[in-house]
Amino acid sequence: MKPRFTQNLLQRRRFIFLILLLCAPLPSKASDSADIGEIQIKGRNEYESLESTGSFATIIKPDKYFDQSKTTSEILSETLGVDVTNLGGEGQLSTVSIRGSSAEQVAVFVDGVRLNSSTFGAVDFSTIPLDAIERIEVIRGATSARFGTDAIGGVINIVTKEAHDKRSIDVKLTGGSFLTLKTAESWSEPFKNGDMTLAHSHRSTAGDFTFKTAAVNMAGGRIGASRTLTRENNRSIAENVLVKGRIRLSENTKISLANDFFWTNREVPGMEEETTLLSPTNPLEAKQEIFRNTSNVLFEIEKFFMDPLSFQSGATFFFDDDHFKDPTPAIGNPIDVTYISYTPEAHAQVMHIASWRSINLASTARGQYRFDHAKDLSPIPSTPTMGSHTRNTGTFFLEEVVGFLGDRLILSPQIRLEKATSRKFRASWRVGLSGKPLPWLTLKSNVQTAYRYPNFSELYYPDQGYLRGNPRLKDEHSLNFDAGFIIGPKYVSLEFSFFQNRIENQIIFVPISATTIEPVNTNKAITNGVEVGISMDPVKQLHLEANYSWMDAKFAGGRLRLPGRPEHKLNVGVRGTIKPVILFGTLHYIGSFPSNTSNTVWISQHTAIDLGTTVKFAKHFFATAEVRDVTNVQIYDARGFPLPRRSYWVTLGAGI
Numbered sequence: 001m002k003p004r005f006t007q008n009l010l011q012r013r014r015f016i017f018l019i020l021l022l023c024a025p026l027p028s029k030a031s032d033s034a035d036i037g038e039i040q041i042k043g044r045n046e047y048e049s050l051e052s053t054g055s056f057a058t059i060i061k062p063d064k065y066f067d068q069s070k071t072t073s074e075i076l077s078e079t080l081g082v083d084v085t086n087l088g089g090e091g092q093l094s095t096v097s098i099r100g101s102s103a104e105q106v107a108v109f110v111d112g113v114r115l116n117s118s119t120f121g122a123v124d125f126s127t128i129p130l131d132a133i134e135r136i137e138v139i140r141g142a143t144s145a146r147f148g149t150d151a152i153g154g155v156i157n158i159v160t161k162e163a164h165d166k167r168s169i170d171v172k173l174t175g176g177s178f179l180t181l182k183t184a185e186s187w188s189e190p191f192k193n194g195d196m197t198l199a200h201s202h203r204s205t206a207g208d209f210t211f212k213t214a215a216v217n218m219a220g221g222r223i224g225a226s227r228t229l230t231r232e233n234n235r236s237i238a239e240n241v242l243v244k245g246r247i248r249l250s251e252n253t254k255i256s257l258a259n260d261f262f263w264t265n266r267e268v269p270g271m272e273e274e275t276t277l278l279s280p281t282n283p284l285e286a287k288q289e290i291f292r293n294t295s296n297v298l299f300e301i302e303k304f305f306m307d308p309l310s311f312q313s314g315a316t317f318f319f320d321d322d323h324f325k326d327p328t329p330a331i332g333n334p335i336d337v338t339y340i341s342y343t344p345e346a347h348a349q350v351m352h353i354a355s356w357r358s359i360n361l362a363s364t365a366r367g368q369y370r371f372d373h374a375k376d377l378s379p380i381p382s383t384p385t386m387g388s389h390t391r392n393t394g395t396f397f398l399e400e401v402v403g404f405l406g407d408r409l410i411l412s413p414q415i416r417l418e419k420a421t422s423r424k425f426r427a428s429w430r431v432g433l434s435g436k437p438l439p440w441l442t443l444k445s446n447v448q449t450a451y452r453y454p455n456f457s458e459l460y461y462p463d464q465g466y467l468r469g470n471p472r473l474k475d476e477h478s479l480n481f482d483a484g485f486i487i488g489p490k491y492v493s494l495e496f497s498f499f500q501n502r503i504e505n506q507i508i509f510v511p512i513s514a515t516t517i518e519p520v521n522t523n524k525a526i527t528n529g530v531e532v533g534i535s536m537d538p539v540k541q542l543h544l545e546a547n548y549s550w551m552d553a554k555f556a557g558g559r560l561r562l563p564g565r566p567e568h569k570l571n572v573g574v575r576g577t578i579k580p581v582i583l584f585g586t587l588h589y590i591g592s593f594p595s596n597t598s599n600t601v602w603i604s605q606h607t608a609i610d611l612g613t614t615v616k617f618a619k620h621f622f623a624t625a626e627v628r629d630v631t632n633v634q635i636y637d638a639r640g641f642p643l644p645r646r647s648y649w650v651t652l653g654a655g656i
Contacts, residue, residue, distance in 0.1 A: 101153020
C-alpha cells in the first residue's frame with residue numbers, strides 16, 4: 001500500500017527529488033448498522049442497495065446532517081472502520097481507507113457507476129458533494145466476489161437524491177472561514193407514472209490558512225520548534241449538477257436514468273516543504289481542473305415471464321478529464337498534462353425467488369462487460385507521457401441466498417469469474433452467514449477473497465528520472481475473514497466485529513535507486529482489527545453514539561507497521577434537543593502512525609472537538625452556527641500536508 005504522502009504523487013509530480021534524497025536511505029455507527037432482516041432480493045439493484053447479506057455495513061443518511069456544513073469526507077471519517085486522509089482544506093484531495101486498506105483498495109459507486117478511474121484508481125471524495133446524496137452505504141470487508149477489482153478493503157455505494165411520495169424542495173447557504181461560500185438547491189417531484197429530481201451545489205473558497213510547521217523533516221530529523229506560517233495557493237471553485245428520473249412503463253416495468261456532472265478548478269499547494277523552504281523564491285503556481293460526468297440507464301422487469309423471476313439490464317458511462325499545470329515546479333521542467341479516462345459498462349441480470357418447505361431461496365445471475373480507456377497528453381513537446389491504454393473485462397457473477405427457519409439463518413455463497421486484458425483469469429468467492437437467534441441479536445461471519453488490478457499509472461507511468469511505472473506488477477489479492485454481532489434493542493444498539501485481512505503482492509512506491517521511485521509488489525501484509533460501535537437514546541431529547549477501531553497492520557514476518565494506518569481511532573457524538581434549539585458536538589481521536597515503510601517518521605496522535613447549535617423556526621427554516629477544532633490543534637493526516645485549525649461556519653436553509 002502506498003505511504004499516505006504519496007497518494008497524490010502521480011497527479012502532482014512535485015518535490016519528488018527532495019523526498020528521494022531524504023527517504024532513500026530508509027529501507028460508523030451502530031444505530032445505522034445494516035441488519036439481515038428478511039430476504040429482500042426482488043427489485044434489488046445497484047441503484048437501490050449494494051449491501052450483501054451478512055456484510056458488516058453502515059447506512060448513512062445525509063438528511064440527518066442537512067442543517068450542518070459537513071462534507072462527504074467528514075461524514076465518512078466518523079464512520080466505524082473508515083479512515084479519511086485529507087491533503088488540505090476545503091476542496092483539496094481527500095481519500096478513504098476501510099479496515100486498513102489503501103485508497104485504491106476501496107471500490108466507490110455513485111448510482112451504480114464505478115468512480116475508480118483506470119488511470120489512478122483512488123477516488124477523491126472532495127469531488128462528491130454531500131448535499132446531492134440520498135444515502136451512503138459503507139460495506140466493510142472484501143467484496144470482490146460481488147463488485148470486482150478494487151474491493152479489497154470494502155465498498156462505498158452512494159445513492160444520489162431521488163423523489164418520494166411528495167414534492168420536496170431544499171435550499172441551503174453556508175459561509176465560513178477562509179472566505180468559503182457553499183450553496184445547495186434540490187427539487188424532487190413525483191408524477192403519475194414516474195418522478196424527477198434536480199439538484200445543484202456550489203463551493204468556492206480562498207482556502208489559505210495559517211498552520212504550525214512540523215517538528216521533523218521527511219527523514220525524521222528534528223528541525224526545531226514549530227513556526228506559524230500561511231498555507232498558500234489553496235483557492236478553489238466547484239459546481240455539481242444532478243439530473244435524475246424514473247419512468248414506469250407498466251405495472252412491472254420501469255426505466256431509471258441519472259446524470260451527475262462535477263467540475264472543479266483548484267490551486268494545489270503541494271507539500272509543506274514547498275511553503276516552508278521554497279516559497280516565495282519558487283512561486284506556488286500549481287493548478288488542477290477536473291471535469292467528471294457519470295451517466296446511468298437501468299431497465300427493470302419485476303415479473304419476467306413469471307412472478308418469482310425478475311430481470312434488469314443497464315449501461316453506465318464514466319468520463320474524467322484531469323488537467324494539471326505547474327509552470328514553476330520545485331524541480332524539473334514546467335508541467336502541463338491532461339489525463340483522460342472513460343469507461344462504458346453494460347450488464348444483464350436475472351433474479352429468481354423460490355420457496356421449498358421452510359427454506360427460502362433467492363438466486364442472482366449477472367453478466368457484465370467493461371471497457372476502460374485512459375490516455376494522457378501535453379502541449380509541451382518534451383513532456384514524457386504514458387500514452388493510450390485500454391482494458392477489456394468480462395464477468396459472470398452468481399449468488400445464492402438461502403434462508404432457513406423463517407430467514408432467521410441465512411447462508412449466502414457468491415462466486416465471480418472474471419477475465420481482464422493482460423491480467424490472469426480471476427475466480428473470487430465469498431461465503432457469508434447471518435443468524436438471528438434472538439429478536440434483538442444478529443450474528444454475522446464472512447470468508448472471502450478479493451483482488452485489485454494495477455491501474456495504468458502504476459503500470460505505465462513514464463520514466464522521468466525520479467518516478468516511473470512498472471509493467472511487471474502482479475495483481476494484488478487477499479483472503480479476508482470477519483465475524484461479529486449486532487445487539488439492537490429499541491433504545492440502545494451495539495455492534496462488535498473482528499476481522500483479519502491477508503494481502504499478497506500489495507503495491508507500494510519505493511526507492512529502487514538513489515534517484516528513482518517505482519511501484520513494486522511487496523511481501524504479504526496481515527491486518528487484524530476490532531470494531532465496536534454503540535448508539536443510545538437515554539431520553540427522547542438526547543442521542544449519544546460512539547465507535548472505536550483497533551487495528552494491527554504489519555508486514556508479515558516482521559514488526560514494521562504498514563504506513564498510514566492508525567492503530568487506534570475513536571469517534572464520539574452527542575446531539576441534544578430543547579425545541580427549537582439543537583446542540584451537537586463530536587470528538588475525534590486518532591492515534592499516532594508511521595508515514596513511511598521503515599517506520600522512522602510518524603504522524604502524531606491528535607484529538608479534535610467540533611461544536612455547533614441549530615435553531616429551527618417557522619416550521620421549515622433553520623440557522624446553524626459551528627466551530628470546528630475548538631481547541632485549535634494542528635492536525636496532519638499525512639506527512640507534508642498540514643490541515644486547517646480552528647474554523648467558524650454559519651448555515652441558513654429551508655426544507656419543504
